[in-house]
Amino acid sequence: GESVGLHLPTLSVQEGDNSIINCAYSNSASDYFIWYKQESGKGPQFIIDIRSNMDKRQGQRVTVLLNKTVKHLSLQIAATQPGDSAVYFCAEIWNTGFQKLVFGTGTRLLVSP
């Protein structure tokens, strides 16, 4: 399948630490990227997005970094909380006549109190 993947399948952190979740993508033509959070038994929830004309975008406690040179995306979560425990997906948009959202398989973030 398409190569939108994650380097670490599981990331364990302590409450209060900063978390970094990484993602590699293969389509150099992709120009829009999204991070989703999925809690157990729920649908993916939009966290933050970034367009390819940006290197960094910040939200509330989250920052997404985009490095187009090496086709790498990362999600940084500041002061990680137990409620951040979930699976995180990166996704890229392929413009194939319609918006094709290509997902990675996900990274599980475990936050210990």
Added chain:
Amino acid sequence: DAGITQSPRHKVTETGTPVTLRCHQTENHRYMYWYRQDPGHGLRLIHYSYGVKDTDKGEVSDGYSVSRSKTEDFLLTLESATSSQTSVYFCAISVSGTQETQYFGPGTRLLVL
């Protein structure tokens, strides 16, 4: 869940029976999508719709059909369910068809025996 509901939320059925899943949205978004989520595969697009009676196939459309007779409803039918269609099914919407975040419903967990 961006005004998206899915029904049923859980279903158990037998191989060979037809199954219809419903996605309902309250915000008149033009684009609607059906995905399935399986371990090791992430989210994969089954079908999508870009308007009433306008639908097209995604990457894993075999064994599935869809219908959209009203803006607010997008139905996914498994014509003759197989065990390989055991999965969690998510509906999503987007405001436009390109460069746009998709928002997901809560999912339907389907077990085909």
